Amino acid sequence: MQKQFIYQGNGQVFLMVMNEIVKQGIEEIRRNLDLDIGFAEGKTVLVSGGAGFLGSWTCDVLVESKAKVICVDNLVSGRRENISHLIDKENFEFVQHDIANPIFFDEKIDFVMHLASRASPFEFKEYPIQILKANTLGIWVALGIAKKHGARFLYASTSEIYGNPSIIPTPETHAGNVNPIGPRSCYDEAKRCGESYVITYRIQHNLDTRIARIFNTYGTRMRADDIYGRVVPRFIEQALKEQPITVFGDGTQTRSFCYVTDQVEGLFRLASLEDAEGEVVNIGNEEEVRIIELAEMVKKLTNSSSEIVFSELPKDDPRRRKPDISKAKRILGWAPKVGLEEGLRKTIENLSLEKKALPKKHF
Numbered sequence: 001m002q003k004q005f006i007y008q009g010n011g012q013v014f015l016m017v018m019n020e021i022v023k024q025g026i027e028e029i030r031r032n033l034d035l036d037i038g039f040a041e042g043k044t045v046l047v048s049g050g051a052g053f054l055g056s057w058t059c060d061v062l063v064e065s066k067a068k069v070i071c072v073d074n075l076v077s078g079r080r081e082n083i084s085h086l087i088d089k090e091n092f093e094f095v096q097h098d099i100a101n102p103i104f105f106d107e108k109i110d111f112v113m114h115l116a117s118r119a120s121p122f123e124f125k126e127y128p129i130q131i132l133k134a135n136t137l138g139i140w141v142a143l144g145i146a147k148k149h150g151a152r153f154l155y156a157s158t159s160e161i162y163g164n165p166s167i168i169p170t171p172e173t174h175a176g177n178v179n180p181i182g183p184r185s186c187y188d189e190a191k192r193c194g195e196s197y198v199i200t201y202r203i204q205h206n207l208d209t210r211i212a213r214i215f216n217t218y219g220t221r222m223r224a225d226d227i228y229g230r231v232v233p234r235f236i237e238q239a240l241k242e243q244p245i246t247v248f249g250d251g252t253q254t255r256s257f258c259y260v261t262d263q264v265e266g267l268f269r270l271a272s273l274e275d276a277e278g279e280v281v282n283i284g285n286e287e288e289v290r291i292i293e294l295a296e297m298v299k300k301l302t303n304s305s306s307e308i309v310f311s312e313l314p315k316d317d318p319r320r321r322k323p324d325i326s327k328a329k330r331i332l333g334w335a336p337k338v339g340l341e342e343g344l345r346k347t348i349e350n351l352s353l354e355k356k357a358l359p360k361k362h363f
């Protein structure tokens, strides 16, 4: 095994990035999880994709909860700045590595959380094979580690496995409508394959597994730049720069947006509750909005004079997306608490701060 420890801590960037909203968010998540997260203290948790948006929040919660965290990330879409404040901590280790290639650990690993995967639709176009590999070869490597150590396993799957769903709100029992040869196939079919790996390792090797079907999540540390920008940070960035806000299609397609603290709390509930062993659970917000409404909200909240413009709807773009979260409510005792307007306000505030703090290349 070859580990690379290539990152030097940077206190200044830490102060800038770990600003009040992130710190408060992590405290809030830990408060809400007080009863459930006992599994973490003194345990070793491998987080693949730990330098990304959701992965870095996950690492933060674990480090604060006194777990030993091994963050494996090849930094293709993650940022060093997301973890720079953790790098000097005794209970945090960063390994720069592509999880699609085998890697072995001698120390006992208690839990594997597999979040590694590019996730922006623009990346589907540019790097489809990397995405396919992270969710097929990558999950095979991650499951191999869990099997060797008898570790619990959590997979960050996605609402995209439902494709263009015919049941709204969509329950976990819906098998989905996915185009295996369409432009989104590298992501949605790869995630479906990833779920199949998880379930098969559970059946054949009796692994303790959990699958989170994550619906659109946004918030601080989600990138706004270049091909990494998903709809919420992209709209905010465009509005802040007074550039046209670009809506695909006529904007009547819907999504349901979950704020990051709610999402991470849901993931940890699924990860930690004994009764959740083997479960597949939708984690998302039920508040369904049309994309045009989202654009208008962002414009209003940023006091922007940007024009809203329309461009061609990408092929196979789902018409509606709204999770049925009754299972999450029932077995995890979880429901989102942050409404879209409140979450957008926090994200706008932080994106403005990050823009000042991070090197220019990120924007």
Ligand SMILES: NC(=O)c1ccc[n+]([C@@H]2O[C@H](COP(=O)([O-])OP(=O)(O)OC[C@H]3O[C@@H](n4cnc5c(N)ncnc54)[C@H](O)[C@@H]3O)[C@@H](O)[C@H]2O)c1
Binding pocket: 048, 049, 050, 051, 052, 053, 054, 055, 072, 073, 074, 075, 076, 077, 078, 079, 097, 098, 099, 100, 114, 115, 116, 117, 118, 119, 120, 133, 134, 138, 156, 157, 158, 159, 213, 214, 215, 216, 217, 218
């Ligand atoms: N944020 C959402 O709305 C959302 C929705 C559904 C599912 N998910 C899933 O959650 C996970 C995290 O998504 P995110 O939004 O934080 O995206 P992100 O791009 O911010 O994070 C992904 C991280 O994985 C790393 N990575 C990618 N390929 C890798 C590889 N082969 N080896 C090692 N590291 C690799 C990236 O560098 C990055 O740090 C992904 O698996 C994604 O599919 C996210």
